[in-house]
Amino acid sequence: MTVSQPGLSGFRRAGALAAAALAAVALGVAPGARAEAAAGTLPIGDADLTEVRTSSTLAAGVSLTRIVRGTEPAPADQINTTTRGPWVVNVLTIDPRRARGHLKATYGPDLSQVEKTTDLVRASGALAGVNASFFTFTASQQYPGDPVGLGLFGGKLLSEPTADPAEVNFLVDANTNRATAGKLSWSGSVRNRQTGATLPLEFINHPPVVPAACAALADQTQCTVPGDVTQFTPEFAAATPSGAGVEVVLNRLGCVVRTSTTRGTALAAGQTSLQATGQETAALLAVASRGCLQRTSTLVDPDGEKFAVRPGLFGVNGRYRLTADGQIVVPAGAPGDSFFARNPRTIAGTTRDGKIVLATIDGRQTTSVGTTMAETAAVAQALGLHNAVNLDGGGSTTMAVGGALVNHPSGAERAVGDALVYVAGRYRNGN
Numbered sequence: 001m002t003v004s005q006p007g008l009s010g011f012r013r014a015g016a017l018a019a020a021a022l023a024a025v026a027l028g029v030a031p032g033a034r035a036e037a038a039a040g041t042l043p044i045g046d047a048d049l050t051e052v053r054t055s056s057t058l059a060a061g062v063s064l065t066r067i068v069r070g071t072e073p074a075p076a077d078q079i080n081t082t083t084r085g086p087w088v089v090n091v092l093t094i095d096p097r098r099a100r101g102h103l104k105a106t107y108g109p110d111l112s113q114v115e116k117t118t119d120l121v122r123a124s125g126a127l128a129g130v131n132a133s134f135f136t137f138t139a140s141q142q143y144p145g146d147p148v149g150l151g152l153f154g155g156k157l158l159s160e161p162t163a164d165p166a167e168v169n170f171l172v173d174a175n176t177n178r179a180t181a182g183k184l185s186w187s188g189s190v191r192n193r194q195t196g197a198t199l200p201l202e203f204i205n206h207p208p209v210v211p212a213a214c215a216a217l218a219d220q221t222q223c224t225v226p227g228d229v230t231q232f233t234p235e236f237a238a239a240t241p242s243g244a245g246v247e248v249v250l251n252r253l254g255c256v257v258r259t260s261t262t263r264g265t266a267l268a269a270g271q272t273s274l275q276a277t278g279q280e281t282a283a284l285l286a287v288a289s290r291g292c293l294q295r296t297s298t299l300v301d302p303d304g305e306k307f308a309v310r311p312g313l314f315g316v317n318g319r320y321r322l323t324a325d326g327q328i329v330v331p332a333g334a335p336g337d338s339f340f341a342r343n344p345r346t347i348a349g350t351t352r353d354g355k356i357v358l359a360t361i362d363g364r365q366t367t368s369v370g371t372t373m374a375e376t377a378a379v380a381q382a383l384g385l386h387n388a389v390n391l392d393g394g395g396s397t398t399m400a401v402g403g404a405l406v407n408h409p410s411g412a413e414r415a416v417g418d419a420l421v422y423v424a425g426r427y428r429n430g431n
């Protein structure tokens with residue numbers, strides 16, 4: 001059965017809570033609790049495996065459960081194939097009917113860089129959190145935190161969803177702690193109010209690429225190969241990406257402040273910029289000449305309806321839906337595709353009665369072997385997730401409570417692009 005212990009209420013006891021959570025991870029039981037085999041077990045591995053669940057109440061309406069399935073460490077050469085486990089799953093559950101805080105997404109000082117999940121939890125003054133979106137990640141990149149898909153923060157769209165059919169979005173209204181999962185699409189454009197000239201936008205806060213065929217051109221407006229058009233906001237970084245191309249800076253009214261035939265500038269509060277490469281450089285200069293620009297940015301839900309962006313709305317990107325309306329919907333994946341093989345996993349989802357669940361599954365270790373995509377979906381369904389999304393996993397999989405690690409990442413804790421965090425009190429004016 002599930003073993004519970006009297007809760008630590010309030011966020012002023014976060015330090016004690018973190019210590020208790022770490023002890024639970026190290027010992028396999030919550031401090032002061034007696035661990036017993038769980039009545040309802042996870043549908044992974046052999047049916048005769050021992051499974052132990054330990055639970056603690058972190059705050060009103062917020063609980064942490066640790067599930068250990070299997071008792072013997074896996075042979076190192078059998079991590080990807082063993083049916084004996086073990087598996088270690090940490091589950092954070094938020095009941096909006098009782099919780100007195102709010103769930104939101106956060107990315108740290110700026111969108112383009114990476115921070116450890118533990119640091120994002122501490123900086124937010126949060127009780128707990130998990131890593132969230134897929135991001136650029138490559139260490140050699142100048143902007144490793146750039147989200148690979150939707151990034152919606154407090155009602156501000158800072159990164160557009162991709163056209164990749166595998167992308168799925170997890171959306172949270174911090175005002176109500178209601179969450180949904182689905183695939184959003186986006187379109188954007190700028191239009192000169194005086195001339196009517198229009199130019200489609202391709203990206204938001206994503207560095208444009210100079211076409212290889214035009215890399216040596218001193219004047220990029222002479223390029224005849226398609227390039228990119230990107231809108232940048234001050235949240236991206238201290239300065240916009242530099243390089244060949246053109247850049248137009250706009251004030252809060254959309255009127256042109258300055259134009260440059262090279263890219264890279266600092267943006268003041270309220271300003272945005274438009275960057276173009278390739279043959280779009282000439283098009284941008286033409287649209288931005290003489291007058292102010294009207295900008296459009298539209299998100300559309302899976303039903304083709306306009307998705308209203310409002311204050312307090314947050315959204316992150318995942319890869320593949322795990323469950324939909326209680327049914328497992330994850331694809332099988334191609335043979336040999338390592339993404340679908342056993343890895344550490346991070347899950348976000350909701351139960352039929354509206355609870356929000358954030359879970360991590362440790363992997364690539366003899367003490368927890370990780371899960372395939374199919375096994376991950378089975379875990380999500382067993383946890384009661386009516387709708388669930390696979391967030392970034394692998395070395396990114398991290399859960400923190402009180403700024404301290406609860407799970408065991410597959411290596412040293414990795415810095416990530418953003419995180420979902422639970423913070424005390426109502427959501428007010430961006431906090």
